[in-house]
Amino acid sequence: MKLMQILLSQSEAGAETYFEKVAAAFATDPDFEQRLVIEAQPSRERRLSNAGVDFRTLPMGSVSKPLLYNYMLKRHVAQFAPDLIVTWVNRASRKCPPTQAVVVGRLGGYYDINNYRKCDHLIVNTPDLVRHVTDHQWPLDRVSMISNFGELPPALNVSDPLPEIPAGHKVLLTLGRLHQKKAQDTAIRALAKIPDTTLLIAGSGELLDELQALARAEGVAERVRFLGLRKDIRQLFDLADICLFPSRFEPLGNVVLEAWATGTPIVSAASTGPSWLIEHERNGLLFPVDDAERCATEVNRLLHSPELAETLVRNGAEKYQREFSESVILDQYKTLFTKLVAARRAGKPTTTHT
Known part of the structure; x- marks a missing residue:
C-alpha cells in the first residue's frame, strides 16, 4: 500500500512528536511504501532522515512560501499517487488537495471538526474524542478509535548533556x-x-x-x-x-x-x-x-x-x-487502512461497517 502522511506544522509539541514516531514505525514495514509531506524544518528533517523516513518538504521562506507552498503540496500528492493519506493536525486536513486516495484525518484533541470536512474517515485516540466528533455531527461509522503507543525510537533520539x-x-x-x-x-x-x-x-x-x-x-x-x-x-x-x-x-x-x-x-x-x-x-x-x-x-x-x-x-x-504497545497500535492502523482502501477500490463507503 502507498501511504502518504502530511503534517503542516512547525511545532514540536506532542502531536508532532507522535507523528514522527508513527512515520518511523511505518518506514520499517515492508507492507507499506510511505512518503511524508512536511514543512521545511531542519531539526525535524534530520530526525526523520536518521530514522530512514522518505519525505518531501514545503518551502517556508518569506517569498517561496506564498508562491510555491500550495503548488508543491498538490504536486507531491499527485506525483506519489497514494492509496491513503493521513492528515495530521488541523492545517493538513484543511489544505489536503483533491485526490483519489482515501483521506484519513487524525485528531488527538478537541479540535474544530470543520477542519476535517475533506476527510473520508477520522482516527481519534480516546473514547471521549469519539464522543466529541459525533457530537459535532460526524457519522459514527466514519470514525475509529486507535490510541497511541509509547515506545521511544532510538533513531529519533537527539542526545543532550x-x-x-x-x-x-x-x-x-x-x-x-x-x-x-x-x-x-x-x-x-x-x-x-x-x-x-x-x-x-x-x-x-x-x-x-x-x-x-x-x-x-x-x-x-x-x-x-x-x-x-x-x-x-x-x-x-x-x-x-x-x-x-x-x-x-x-x-x-x-x-x-x-x-x-x-x-x-x-x-x-x-x-x-x-x-x-x-x-x-x-x-x-x-x-x-x-x-x-x-x-x-x-x-x-x-x-x-x-x-x-x-x-x-x-x-x-x-x-x-x-x-x-507499538505492535498492537500499528496492527490496528494497518487493519483499518487495508479495510478503507479495499472499500474505496470496491466503490463502497469508507466506513468501519462496510
Whole structure:
C-alpha cells in the first residue's frame, strides 16, 4: 500500500512528536511504501532522515512560501499517487488537495471538526474524542478509535548533556511545553513539600520566566532544572525515579504511555486522558487537578514505598503491552487502512461497517 502522511506544522509539541514516531514505525514495514509531506524544518528533517523516513518538504521562506507552498503540496500528492493519506493536525486536513486516495484525518484533541470536512474517515485516540466528533455531527461509522503507543525510537533520539543531580536526591521528571494547561506550577509547588528531590522540567514555552520566578518564591529554585526542548526522552526517563504529570487538560497523555513503556512509576493529575488510562494504585497514582498538596502526598508515598513502585511498574507494563504497545497500535492502523482502501477500490463507503 502507498501511504502518504502530511503534517503542516512547525511545532514540536506532542502531536508532532507522535507523528514522527508513527512515520518511523511505518518506514520499517515492508507492507507499506510511505512518503511524508512536511514543512521545511531542519531539526525535524534530520530526525526523520536518521530514522530512514522518505519525505518531501514545503518551502517556508518569506517569498517561496506564498508562491510555491500550495503548488508543491498538490504536486507531491499527485506525483506519489497514494492509496491513503493521513492528515495530521488541523492545517493538513484543511489544505489536503483533491485526490483519489482515501483521506484519513487524525485528531488527538478537541479540535474544530470543520477542519476535517475533506476527510473520508477520522482516527481519534480516546473514547471521549469519539464522543466529541459525533457530537459535532460526524457519522459514527466514519470514525475509529486507535490510541497511541509509547515506545521511544532510538533513531529519533537527539542526545543532550544530562543534568547533574545532587548526591542522595531522587529525580522527578515532567515533560510538556511550558503552558498553563501543562501545570508545571503545580509540580513546583508540590516540590516544596517533597524533600531531597530534584525536579526536571523538559519543555519550552512562554511561561519560563513565570515558572522560574515561582520556583524562587517557593524556595526550590536550586532543586528545579529547566531543560528546554529535549529529544533525548529515553535518557531522561532512565534518569528519573518518578514521572510526574500534573496537566490540567490532557485528552490522552502520551507521557503516561511513555512512563509505562520505560518502566517508570507515574504520578498524574486526574485530567481526562490520564483518568482513562490509569487505575489508581494499580498502574499509577492520581491526584486532583491543581492540588499541589495531594500531589506531594502521592509522590512522597511512592518514594517511601519501593513495593508500591514495583507494583505500579509491573501492572503498567502489562497493560501497556496488552493495549498500547507499538505492535498492537500499528496492527490496528494497518487493519483499518487495508479495510478503507479495499472499500474505496470496491466503490463502497469508507466506513468501519462496510
